[in-house]
Amino acid sequence: MNTEVATSTTNNTSKLNYTVLIEQTESGNYAATILGWSECKAEGATKEEALTKLNQVVNARLQKAEIVSLEIYNPKTEHPWMKFAGMFKDDPQFDEMLEYIEQYRRELDAEAEAYYIQ
Numbered sequence: 001m002n003t004e005v006a007t008s009t010t011n012n013t014s015k016l017n018y019t020v021l022i023e024q025t026e027s028g029n030y031a032a033t034i035l036g037w038s039e040c041k042a043e044g045a046t047k048e049e050a051l052t053k054l055n056q057v058v059n060a061r062l063q064k065a066e067i068v069s070l071e072i073y074n075p076k077t078e079h080p081w082m083k084f085a086g087m088f089k090d091d092p093q094f095d096e097m098l099e100y101i102e103q104y105r106r107e108l109d110a111e112a113e114a115y116y117i118q
């Protein structure tokens with residue numbers, strides 16, 4: 001499996017956007033959690049306070065970390081049904097079976113047509 005990590009020089013003024021879930025707790029406070037990043041959460045008396053605290057939590061975490069993009073190339077694998085392709089090519093009864101299937105399909109079509117014409 002091939003992987004590539006895209007990195008760039010860190011710009012302290014870059015802006016990141018996160019989707020945040022804000023919920024009112026049973027105590028009446030507000031809890032703010034970044035979706036997909038459950039360990040980054042904060043609580044405050046108001047929504048604004050919870051978001052401000054969450055911003056501080058994220059900034060403190062990102063000062064010790066780095067966000068990079070990882071591109072993973074999926075290895076090409078054979079389709080799982082390909083091992084069955086052509087398995088009846090030398091079967092002497094295969095053509096007979098196909099004729100039977102076609103005949104049966106025509107019978108079913110004729111029955112359906114007769115049913116809907118009534």
